[in-house]
Each structure stands twice: as C-alpha cells, then as structure tokens.
Amino acid sequence: MKIRLFTPDIKEAWDSFVMNNEDGTCYHxxxxxxVFEKTYGYQTYYLWTRQSQNRDNLYNSKPDIAGILPLALIxxxxxxxxxxxxxxxxxxxxxxxxxxxxxALLEKAVEIAKKEKVEFIEFRHLSPTFPDNSNSxxxxxxxxxxxxxxxxxxDLPNTPDELWKSFKSKLRSQIKKPMKEGLTARIGGMEEVxxxxxxxxxxxxxxxxPVNSKCLFKNILFEFPEQARICIVSKDEQPIAxxxxxxxxxKLHIPWxxxxxxxxxxxxxxxxxxxxxxxxCNQGYEIFDFGRTTPDAxxxxxxxxxxxxxILLHWQYWIANGREKPELNKENPKFQMFIKIxxxxxxxxxNTIGPRxxxxxxx
Numbered sequence: 001m002k003i004r005l006f007t008p009d010i011k012e013a014w015d016s017f018v019m020n021n022e023d024g025t026c027y028h029x030x031x032x033x034x035v036f037e038k039t040y041g042y043q044t045y046y047l048w049t050r051q052s053q054n055r056d057n058l059y060n061s062k063p064d065i066a067g068i069l070p071l072a073l074i075x076x077x078x079x080x081x082x083x084x085x086x087x088x089x090x091x092x093x094x095x096x097x098x099x100x101x102x103x104a105l106l107e108k109a110v111e112i113a114k115k116e117k118v119e120f121i122e123f124r125h126l127s128p129t130f131p132d133n134s135n136s137x138x139x140x141x142x143x144x145x146x147x148x149x150x151x152x153x154x155d156l157p158n159t160p161d162e163l164w165k166s167f168k169s170k171l172r173s174q175i176k177k178p179m180k181e182g183l184t185a186r187i188g189g190m191e192e193v194x195x196x197x198x199x200x201x202x203x204x205x206x207x208x209x210p211v212n213s214k215c216l217f218k219n220i221l222f223e224f225p226e227q228a229r230i231c232i233v234s235k236d237e238q239p240i241a242x243x244x245x246x247x248x249x250x251k252l253h254i255p256w257x258x259x260x261x262x263x264x265x266x267x268x269x270x271x272x273x274x275x276x277x278x279x280x281c282n283q284g285y286e287i288f289d290f291g292r293t294t295p296d297a298x299x300x301x302x303x304x305x306x307x308x309x310x311i312l313l314h315w316q317y318w319i320a321n322g323r324e325k326p327e328l329n330k331e332n333p334k335f336q337m338f339i340k341i342x343x344x345x346x347x348x349x350x351n352t353i354g355p356r357x358x359x360x361x362x363x
Contacts, residue, residue: 001101003108006030006046010063014048017065018095019249023126026248027089028070031223036072036086039216040359045071045083045112047105051097067096069105073116076360081118083109088255090151090292090313093125102129106143110318121318126151128314143316150300152290152308160278171305178233178271183240185233185275190221192230195239199232203258205350208339213355217244217256231276233259233268241268243276250286252276257291269302277306 006014011030018024036042051064070092071083086092096102106129113121123129128145157163164172186192197214204211221228227248233241241259245252254276259269280288290308293300342350 001049001104003047003049003104006033006044006048010048010065013063013065014046014068017068021095021097024095024249025089025091026224026227026246026251026253027086027092028068028095029224029248032086033070035216035219035223038219039213042087042359043073043075045073045109047071047108049101049104066098067094067101067105069094069109071109071112071121073118074360079360081116083113083116083118083121085109085121085123089124090149091124091126093123093316094129106318113318113320117320119320123316123318125314125316126311129316143318146315146317147312148294149292149313149315150295150310151292151313152300152303152310154277154288154290154306154308156277156281156286156288158281160281163277163281167306174267174305175270175274178267181235181266183233183235183266183268183271185231185271187229187231187275187279189225189229190218192232192242193217193221195232196230196242196244199239199242199260200244200256200258201351201354202260202347204354205345205347206261206343208341208343210342210354210358210361211351212358215355220244220246229279231272231279233272233275235263235266235268240266241272243272245276245279247280247283247285250284251289252280252283252285252287253289254291273306 014030018028018030030046033044033046036044047069049066051066069085071085072087073081073083074087075081085094094102094105096105106123109121109123123143129143157166167175193214196217201211201214217230221230224246228244228246231243231245232239240263241257243254243257245254247253257269257272259272277288288308290303290306292313293303295310345353
C-alpha cells in the first residue's frame with residue numbers, strides 16, 4: 001500500500017473523505033495544514049492513501065481516498081523533537097476505512113519519525129488503535145496508551161428554550177447573575193479578534209502558560225470563515241470573557257475560552273457558555289463539545305454543571321529507543337517553577353515572548 005504526502009490538488013478529495021467518514025472531525029480538514037505552516041512554520045506530514053491502486057485510479061484527478069493521518073513536526077531545544085497529530089486539538093489521529101489502511105499509515109508515521117530522529121509520536125485518538133497491541137508489529141514496538149483526559153459532549157435540543165428548561169434551577173440562576181450585573185454578549189468573526197486576544201492573552205499569563213500568537217486565530221478565521229466564530233462578553237463595553245468556537249458536521253467545538261480573573265465575581269463564564277450554547281441551538285448544531293479536560297480539575301467541574309457526557313480520550317504513543325512515556329504537561333512538577341515565573345511577567349513581555357515559545361510546546 002503506497003502512502004503519499006498531501007499536495008494541494010487533492011484538497012477537495014481529502015476534505016470530502018473527512019466529511020463522509022463518521023469519525024472525521026473539523027480538525028482533520030486539510031486547511032489546518034496551512035494554518036500551522038503560516039502561523040508557526042511547522043513542517044507537516046499529511047499522509048494519505050487511495051482506495052484502489054490500479055493504474056486508472058492512480059491518475060484520477062479526484063482520488064478515492066482510503067485513509068489519512070495529519071502530523072506536525074515540533075522541533076524544540078528544550079523538549080526535543082516529536083510528531084503530533086495534531087497540536088492544540090484532542091482527537092485528530094488516523095482516519096481510515098480499514099485496519100490494514102490504518103496500520104499502513106501508522107507504519108509510515110514511524111518511518112518518518114525515524115528519519116526525523118524524533119523522540120516520540122503522539123497520536124491523539126478518540127478510540128484506541130490496536131488497543132491490545134495485536135497486529136502492531138511493524139511499528140517498531142507497542143503503542144503506549146494514556147487515558148488521562150476526557151472530552152465532554154452535550155446533546156443539544158432543537159431550540160435554546162428547550163435547552164434552558166432542561167437546566168437545573170441552580171444553573172439557570174448562575175446564568176442570570178451576569179445578565180443582572182449588566183454583562184452583554186455578542187458573536188462575530190474577524191472583527192472580534194482583538195477583543196478576544198485581550199482577554200485570552202491576559203488569562204493565559206495569569207495561568208502561567210505562554211500564549212498563542214494572535215496570527216493563529218486570524219489564520220483560522222481566514223481559512224474557515226464559515227465555521228469559526230468568536231463570542232465576547234463585556235462589562236460596560238470592556239471585554240472580560242471570550243470564546244473561540246469552530247463548527248463542523250453538526251458539532252460545535254470550543255478549543256479556546258478565557259475570562260479575566262478579577263471579574264470572576266460577576267460570573268462572565270456563565271454568560272459566555274450560555275450565549276454560545278444558544279447560538280449552537282439556533283444554528284442547528286446537534287452536539288456541543290466542551291473540549292478536553294482533566295477529571296477532577298477545576299475546569300472539569302465547571303463544565304460538568306452543564307450535564308454533558310464524558311468521553312474518554314485515548315492518546316497513544318510510539319516512543320523511540322524504548323524510552324519512557326513523555327510527560328510534557330503543566331501537571332509535571334518540572335514545570336511548576338516556570339509557571340510561577342510566567343505568572344509574574346508584565347503582560348506586554350508575556351505577549352511578546354509567549355508566541356515564540358508556545359510553538360515548541362505540545363499543546
């Protein structure tokens with residue numbers, strides 16, 4: 001089975017495969033390749049193969065795709081070299097019509113990993129590939145599976161009114177609080193990037209995490225003008241909470257959301273999420289994806305009050321030379337000192353340095 005690299009001429013076929021595959025997500029779309037390369041200069045390996053290998057299909061301008069695997073190469077002096085499918089997002093692993101195709105794509109990824117001398121590959125799967133490691137020969141070893149994260153999905157009714165009535169009285173009271181305090185919400189596109197970034201960058205600094213470049217969000221909105229939206233919650237015209245959402249195939253995702261800590265007493269996050277859920281219902285989305293979270297973490301408790309259903313994520317690792325599983329996350333004690341230092345940086349410095357650092361982190 002021949003595995004090929006993405007070229008612009010197969011964009012339509014690639015995206016059609018994602019659209020028609022039950023497990024295809026918005027993050028599998030080919031447009032993210034341009035977003036990553038334009039924003040951070042990542043070297044990408046968008047792998048694909050055909051349904052048929054006969055000569056007639058080989059030269060078909062619209063190939064019948066059997067499987068895809070998008071990968072980004074991260075080169076970091078601090079954290080080493082690694083491949084991820086993909087940074088930022090939760091469930092963008094291999095997408096294939098058969099186990100044989102799946103295995104062929106994974107084997108090609110391992111071949112690239114060895115060529116690039118990476119330390120590991122992180123496959124961000126929703127369901128595990130070869131969960132018992134049967135048939136994993138050819139990958140150069142077993143795939144190690146971590147189940148440390150969940151994503152939370154809320155099934156949406158046809159109207160916001162039905163959703164509102166399904167909430168417990170305590171949750172409805174919490175949503176009404178910011179409304180009574182005079183907070184307002186609006187949803188827009190590119191025109192909201194600056195206000196979104198004011199909130200997002202300050203919140204990331206306060207959390208002790210380097211912030212993404214503003215160009216990332218501009219490039220997403222440019223690449224996905226119909227799917228991407230920004231929600232802003234304001235107090236007296238000052239943005240104090242913001243969320244970035246992306247819709248695809250009946251599901252609305254929120255990969256980024258923030259609120260300014262000093263306004264927590266006004267509960268702006270409650271209005272933010274309610275406004276986005278209201279928008280989702282009005283736009284005909286069937287599922288709202290609250291995004292990945294760590295069980296028992298504060299963000300998880302906030303999301304659980306909306307009564308979503310948890311879905312366990314299966315992140316799988318190929319690791320070079322029998323090394324241990326990577327622990328490149330802020331829960332790692334090694335990063336605690338860095339987090340404390342970052343939290344005390346002036347915002348202008350954090351916003352200048354952050355985008356230069358964040359591209360080397362496995363987000």
